Amino acid sequence: MKVTNIRFKSSDLIEKSDGLRFNVPQRGELATGFVVRFNGKPYAYLNQCAHVPIELDWQQGKFFNLTQDFIICATHGAHYEPNSGRCVLGPCKGKSLQPIEVYETNDEIIINLESIP
């Protein structure tokens, strides 16, 4: 059966803390996405840097920089705005992460995999 959405408990997604990873089968066997909470809202992206298409997190789920105000790429340090996915510093400045539709309702975070092109 084709998986069209992924659900997490809202309480598992902590503000500016570890992101939750999930598989994105339609982008290949090993492709992953992630969701983080920033200023109260969930934001989900494909886990693929806009510079070189490799995963961002330096350890699984570790997406934020030390001051917890940017998503960073572990490889060359690109900084992305958590709420827009736009790279504001680093080799892919001006490019963006691929957003994935996400919403929160009834204490659940729901990721819509069908929103991925």
Ligand code: FES
């Ligand atoms: S691979 Fe992410 S900044 Fe180079």
